[in-house]
Amino acid sequence: MRKTKEPISRKTKKSKSYGGLCLTCRWTATCTFPRDPEKPVLQCEEFEGDDFKPETASKIVEKHIGEQGELISILEEIQAKYGYLPQSALQLVAEKTGRSLVDIYGVATFYSSFSLKPRGRHLCSVCMGTACHVRGAPQVTEEFERQLKINREDTTPDKEFTLTTVNCLGACALGPTVVVDGHYFPNVNTTKVSDIIKKTQDGLDKIELHTDARVFPINVSCPRCNHSMMDATYLIDGYPSIRATMSFENNHGWIRLSSLYGSFKIESEYKIPMGAVVNFFCPHCHAELLGSSNCPECGTKMVPMIVRNGGMMQICSRRGCTGHRLDLNGVNL
Amino acid sequence: MINMKINGLPVSVEEGTTLLEAAKFLGFPIPTLCFMEGLLPYGACRLCVVEIGDGPKAKLVSSCTYLAEQGLNVRTASSRVVKARKMIIELLLATCPQSKVIQDLASAQGVHQQRFRQEHDDCILCGLCVRMCEQQMMAKAIGFQGRGEKRSLGTPFNIKSEVCRLCGGCIYVCPACQLRCTYNQVENAVCNGCANLTPPCLEKEKFDDMMCYMEPCVACEIKNDKK
Ligand code: SF4
Numbered sequence A: 001m002r003k004t005k006e007p008i009s010r011k012t013k014k015s016k017s018y019g020g021l022c023l024t025c026r027w028t029a030t031c032t033f034p035r036d037p038e039k040p041v042l043q044c045e046e047f048e049g050d051d052f053k054p055e056t057a058s059k060i061v062e063k064h065i066g067e068q069g070e071l072i073s074i075l076e077e078i079q080a081k082y083g084y085l086p087q088s089a090l091q092l093v094a095e096k097t098g099r100s101l102v103d104i105y106g107v108a109t110f111y112s113s114f115s116l117k118p119r120g121r122h123l124c125s126v127c128m129g130t131a132c133h134v135r136g137a138p139q140v141t142e143e144f145e146r147q148l149k150i151n152r153e154d155t156t157p158d159k160e161f162t163l164t165t166v167n168c169l170g171a172c173a174l175g176p177t178v179v180v181d182g183h184y185f186p187n188v189n190t191t192k193v194s195d196i197i198k199k200t201q202d203g204l205d206k207i208e209l210h211t212d213a214r215v216f217p218i219n220v221s222c223p224r225c226n227h228s229m230m231d232a233t234y235l236i237d238g239y240p241s242i243r244a245t246m247s248f249e250n251n252h253g254w255i256r257l258s259s260l261y262g263s264f265k266i267e268s269e270y271k272i273p274m275g276a277v278v279n280f281f282c283p284h285c286h287a288e289l290l291g292s293s294n295c296p297e298c299g300t301k302m303v304p305m306i307v308r309n310g311g312m313m314q315i316c317s318r319r320g321c322t323g324h325r326l327d328l329n330g331v332n333l
Numbered sequence B: 001m002i003n004m005k006i007n008g009l010p011v012s013v014e015e016g017t018t019l020l021e022a023a024k025f026l027g028f029p030i031p032t033l034c035f036m037e038g039l040l041p042y043g044a045c046r047l048c049v050v051e052i053g054d055g056p057k058a059k060l061v062s063s064c065t066y067l068a069e070q071g072l073n074v075r076t077a078s079s080r081v082v083k084a085r086k087m088i089i090e091l092l093l094a095t096c097p098q099s100k101v102i103q104d105l106a107s108a109q110g111v112h113q114q115r116f117r118q119e120h121d122d123c124i125l126c127g128l129c130v131r132m133c134e135q136q137m138m139a140k141a142i143g144f145q146g147r148g149e150k151r152s153l154g155t156p157f158n159i160k161s162e163v164c165r166l167c168g169g170c171i172y173v174c175p176a177c178q179l180r181c182t183y184n185q186v187e188n189a190v191c192n193g194c195a196n197l198t199p200p201c202l203e204k205e206k207f208d209d210m211m212c213y214m215e216p217c218v219a220c221e222i223k224n225d226k227k
């Protein structure tokens, strides 16, 4: 029999790795609260705790009611808020939307992105698709189970890790693949497992989303034709800009946006008056970039773009509005 | 009126008639499982397959959900249909061998054996109970949950539903003939009635104060005898 490894201690690194941010909050790793390592924050204004609050959920429901596909949007937002769908939340949604609980429960259990059980701070998905399976994914899963001391689809008692298995992540050539909080780990074998767990505890996002001011360049492409929208010949903020075609009123011309996440600099052929809503088009396939969601700040339609390494960025189409949403495969910034 | 042919016989039916109804009108038997009068057709079991179209374009469709079309040429018992039907029965037998309804269907179609790994599930996901609950009982207490392999049937969160009136309709229509209630825990029960041969109330006192739609049944008599 194999010697059991020491369980990995999860306590030690914590205070260091979260750079002075609330240790209680599940979004620490991606928090926008100004960081000051000298003065640790205990709770920011956003922090609500993991407890379900009917008022918050009602607000979410009211925001989406009447929309096309309202149910999914509502459930998604509740899931994002609490990390899972609390039973009382589903009951509230049923009441408010006038749908039956059975239907809502059916939808919630159908999609694997919804969870009815609380999830941990880090979501670790091991691919068990065919390609990964034959290359040893089952052993990797077992190793994770052993080291985290939980079964698959379970969460550690300290609410740090949730272990799930998925069927194909579309990265079969890299298999066995493991995704932790949107970060892909290729060619995983049993010896790499402890490494992955450790890296996750040290804060994955710190490594890649490097600066604290949260300004980092992103690389986007058209959601329709997937051609890159980056323009290396035209720099804004010292980085290649995002090129698109825009039109508003009777003007039709190019627009270039800063690719720095956190910078809202734009340059365009025609001057866009503040408050004007601009239509964006892909410079390659000329499809209109029109998202399904509305700006969280002003309610205007958002413009979607695909982020190169997986994920989605949406920006508000109203000039002057800084509403945006960046979703790097589950990490919602 | 729509004119079409079933097994070579011309028939004209009203628009909106399903192939199953048209065939029934002419007297051609088509075995069904998930179809029930009074409930909307659902097309889950595929047992009612018939062949339509000609030559290379011929295809199998479920007659309970397919609406009659002008000039359609329907075969209800071609060799392809019979083969498909037998296969479906074999698969049903592999899932739910204990069901009387499925056994009857099998023997009527001359299937005496199945060649797949034998399982003993208590549900074939025909959706009869869900439709019964929703469309006849107006309750919507039970429904499908999960997906794929994990698709199953039950109340939300698998706890006793507030809208369930314990009517027993789901058990009445279930071809797999298994209790839809998880009868060993009184708080999980969808319905406390039992069409099974092991009534829970015999061993569990907690069931005494629950409404039973079968009263008095064998269990009551056994209980009385014991007293
Ligand atoms: S419980 Fe019975 S009626 Fe309901 S779906 Fe399953 S087999 Fe059909």
Ligand code: FES
Binding pocket: A127, A128, A129, A130, A131, A132, A133, A167, A168, A169, A170, A171, A172, A173, A175, A176, A177
């Ligand atoms: S099988 Fe694992 S990524 Fe496709």
Ligand code: FES
Binding pocket: B031, B032, B033, B034, B035, B042, B043, B044, B045, B046, B047, B048, B049, B062, B063, B064, B065
């Ligand atoms: S009776 Fe038509 S599909 Fe079941």
